[in-house]
Amino acid sequence: xxxxxxxxxxxxxxxxxxxxxxxxxxxxxxxxxxxxxxxxxxxxxxxxxxxxxxxxxxxxxxxxxxxxxxxxxxxxxxxxxxxxxxxxxxxxxxxxxxxxxxxxxxxxxxxxxxxxxxxxxxxxxxxxxxxxxxxxxxxxxxxxxxxxxxxxxxxxxxxxxxxxxxxxxxxxxxxxxxxxxxxxxxxxxxxxxxxxxxxxxxxxxxxxxxxxxxxxxxxxxxxxxxxxxxxxxxxxxxxxxxxxxxxxxxxxxxxxxxxxxxxxxxxxxxxxxxxxxxxxxxxxxxxxxxxxxxxxxxxxxxxxxxxxxxxxxxxxxxxxxxxxxxxxxxxxxxxxxxxxxxxxxxxxxxxxxxxxxxxxxxxxxxxxxxxxxxxxxxx
Ligand code: GDD
Ligand code: MN
Numbered sequence: 001x002x003x004x005x006x007x008x009x010x011x012x013x014x015x016x017x018x019x020x021x022x023x024x025x026x027x028x029x030x031x032x033x034x035x036x037x038x039x040x041x042x043x044x045x046x047x048x049x050x051x052x053x054x055x056x057x058x059x060x061x062x063x064x065x066x067x068x069x070x071x072x073x074x075x076x077x078x079x080x081x082x083x084x085x086x087x088x089x090x091x092x093x094x095x096x097x098x099x100x101x102x103x104x105x106x107x108x109x110x111x112x113x114x115x116x117x118x119x120x121x122x123x124x125x126x127x128x129x130x131x132x133x134x135x136x137x138x139x140x141x142x143x144x145x146x147x148x149x150x151x152x153x154x155x156x157x158x159x160x161x162x163x164x165x166x167x168x169x170x171x172x173x174x175x176x177x178x179x180x181x182x183x184x185x186x187x188x189x190x191x192x193x194x195x196x197x198x199x200x201x202x203x204x205x206x207x208x209x210x211x212x213x214x215x216x217x218x219x220x221x222x223x224x225x226x227x228x229x230x231x232x233x234x235x236x237x238x239x240x241x242x243x244x245x246x247x248x249x250x251x252x253x254x255x256x257x258x259x260x261x262x263x264x265x266x267x268x269x270x271x272x273x274x275x276x277x278x279x280x281x282x283x284x285x286x287x288x289x290x291x292x293x294x295x296x297x298x299x300x301x302x303x304x305x306x307x308x309x310x311x312x313x314x315x316x317x318x319x320x321x322x323x324x325x326x327x328x329x330x331x332x333x334x335x336x337x338x339x340x341x342x343x344x345x346x347x348x349x350x351x352x353x354x355x356x357x358x359x360x361x362x363x364x365x366x367x368x369x370x371x372x373x374x375x376x377x378x379x
Pocket of ligand 1: 027028029030031032057058059088089090093109110111112114158177178179180230231232233
């Protein structure tokens with residue numbers, strides 16, 4: 001191809017047999033159309049002399065990132081694409097990408113150019129000389145920096161999360177929230193069954209799951225600013241993080257999803273009680289009517305919260321969400337009958353507030369138990 005006047009950076013000779021990759025670089029993407037081609041070119045330059053491949057794991061980005069990735073893959077066989085439909089989540093995408101590798105080493109890095117690809121050869125050297133199983137790019141060791149890549153709020157939130165992880169999970173990493181690391185694939189295979197697919201904190205999850213069985217090195221890097229597109233980390237992701245900490249603390253006995261479900265259930269009981277009293281005291285409704293109405297209010301907020309939090313990786317939107325809500329009403333209708341039935345049995349006409357509260361509560365708890373049983377059978 002030399003001599004045709006066109007620059008072919010980032011292109012492998014398509015006719016030459018491809019050496020088996022020694023390093024897979026997993027690139028999770030969600031709306032990174034403009035960043036991905038630049039990143040592949042930069043990887044090509046940074047990894048010269050190393051047999052590498054890139055595994056793009058795209059969650060069906062609306063901006064067409066997967067198509068862009070396939071155009072690159074069509075002329076560069078070192079680039080592979082996994083397009084996931086109907087699922088969302090950074091951690092799950094990273095795990096899936098790592099498990100699709102057959103190389104000895106796998107790296108995970110953001111595809112938005114915020115991570116410094118020139119660190120990859122140093123990470124590989126640290127692992128291949130046998131000194132470590134996991135190399136972490138850290139913003140918090142000598143020479144590293146969060147740079148201008150994080151806003152003030154994000155920086156302090158990230159600091160708090162670091163402290164929580166260190167204290168609660170006894171993780172000694174300086175930057176457990178880093179999304180940039182390289183690991184021996186054999187270790188990924190070993191730990192994979194214990195990893196959660198929810199949330200953003202894949203590294204923290206790996207280290208907490210390994211319980212001290214990984215030899216770790218940290219290498220400094222400076223977090224770059226994002227040029228195209230925007231960050232997908234939001235407050236719900238912070239909740240996922242708390243969920244991960246909780247589930248690791250209780251030793252993986254319960255899943256993050258179950259914890260979320262319980263939290264949502266508990267909030268539903270609170271909503272129920274508030275609605276019940278408001279309708280009886282302010283609205284002057286009779287107990288059975290108010291209890292029934294309160295049940296529907298709590299069911300609606302429960303559904304909404306579960307859809308946003310517990311099952312956010314397969315969240316329903318628009319009409320599908322509405323249909324889901326009505327299905328939920330139908331599934332829970334037996335729970336409603338049980339709820340109002342129990343509550344009315346307990347309830348007495350001239351009872352004081354405390355008794356009304358107890359009656360409402362008995363019903364709400366009854367309903368919650370039913371809903372939990374029904375949902376776990378159904379899903
Ligand atoms: N497949 C997939 N699915 N990829 C995703 C998803 C998802 O649901 N959400 C985000 N990504 C991809 C983005 O396209 C990007 O390549 C990378 O994951 C990081 O996402 P950002 O949205 O840019 O995250 P950030 O810059 O706010 O957060 C980064 O820094 C944090 C520490 O401050 C990430 O590296 C985090 O892992 C890290 O904790
Ligand atoms: Mn980013």
